[in-house]
Amino acid sequence: MKTSVFDLFKIGIGPSSSHTVGPMRAARQFVCDLESADLLANTARIKTELFGSLALTGLGHATDRAILLGLAGEKPETVDPASIEQLVLQIRTDQRITLLAKYPVRLVEALDLLFLTRETLPGHPNAMRFSAFNDVGSSLASAVYYSIGGGFIVREQTDLHPPAADALPVPNPFTNATELLALAQGRGLPVWQIILDNECSLRSEQEVRAKLATIWSVMNDCIERGLATEGILPGGLNVRRRAPRLFARLQARTADADPLVAMDWVNAFAMAVNEENAAGGRVVTAPTNGAAGLVPAVGRYYRQFIPEASDEGLFRYLLTAGAIGILYKENASISGAEVGCQGEVGVACSMAAGGLAGALGASNDEVEHAAEIGMEHHLGMTCDPIGGLVQIPCIERNAIGAVKAINACRMAMQEGGGHKVSLDQVIRTMYQTGLDMQSRYKETALAGLAVNVKDC
DSSP states (O other): OOOOOHSSOOOEESSSSSIIIHHHHHHHHHHHOOOOOHOOOOOOOEEEEHHHHHHHHTTTTHHHEEEEEHTTOOTTTTTEEEEEEEEHHHHHHHTTTEETTTTTEEEEGGGEEETTOOOOTTTTTTEEEEEEEOOTTTTEEEEEEEETTTTTEEEOOOTTBBBOOSSSSOOOOOOSSHHHHHHHHHHOOOHHHHHHHHHHHHSSSSHHHHHHHHHHHHHHHHHHHHHHSSSSSSSSSSOOOOHHHHHHHHOOOOOOOOOTHHHHHHHHHHHHHHHHHHHEEEEEOOSSTTTTTTTHHHHHHHHHHOTTTHHHHHHHHHHHHHHHHHHHHHSSOOOOOOOGGGTTTTHHHHHHHHHHHTTTTHHHHHHHHHHOOOOOOOOTOBOOOGOOOOOOHHHHHHHHHHHHHHHHHHHHHHOOOOOSSHHHHHHHHHOOOHHHGGGGBSSSSSTTHHHOOOOO
């Protein structure tokens, strides 16, 4: 086991975890490594080359802006979204950037940021290369990073960057769902308790609870901002925010007898988050930005529509959802550029379905079944964002996925007994399907809705 719940739930900014958060982290890491090697003070120019999906949809995902912010030392979890526009404008106006807020570097020409749309690197579709030069143009250092989904980055190994440890020192290690269920059965514990024990071996229980409370607070605040903020989303598609209008209509209802009104609320919650994400706002990867609306929306559904809901239940929800996400991260992929949207919205649906079952006190088998159902009916889902923007179909897709997660949970808890398809089997199938999928359907904006609906 190599992944913590807090690796999956990361506070950052929109619109993309793989194309915004990851590149920002990689750019900052590159200049930090230059500083550690005593090379930063002599750096006069930095060239960034983007490959594959990062090159093809980077502009729509604000990859260029993210890299400038990362080179300047900003972190996705702490940068003020309201300040980004001014920071980027200042850099572009001055053609100068202060690396890590210490060393000024002149960006000699726009070609210092290259979008190499016809080139790929072997490690992952989301690849970037940073190169540093001194004032006479001599090379100081170069490094390749891959943004592998959910804000995670890996670097091709060099002496400057030794490999990380393979496994976390936890008391309940597992590599797949079968092992996780066996551990839980052997100890007579629910899945969420197994994960809590693991997290408490890395930090105190008080810290675990506080960090998860913060994660939920950021998620919930994002819902509230999205419900209250009207206007047109940036990027040129002229997509109007829909969540505030739906929210206003729902608030105006009195004595509503509609048995499906909860579905409308879930739609509003999910769209609110992803409209905030599309606008570059503060979100939590769950497991990615493109799928950031599902886990918050289903969590808010639990708090608002389940009579016995509690803070402790929400705590169980996030831990259980995190456990499911870890299984996908370590056995498949959460990168739309690698496996399509099944690896983003599909994984988030699976996480939310299993998490809701955990919050409701379901058995471990029911948790596993709910998570399996959540993914099984997302298999083969492509990632084909129009204009390379995380707007159409991404925003609606989160709302649909959140409702599917609730239904998956209900089906699993109503059915009882065994089921034919295991979570491990569906995770393996998802990954194999993603590898078989043509690259033009994997976050490249070269097929699907991206080419058939060009003008919105």
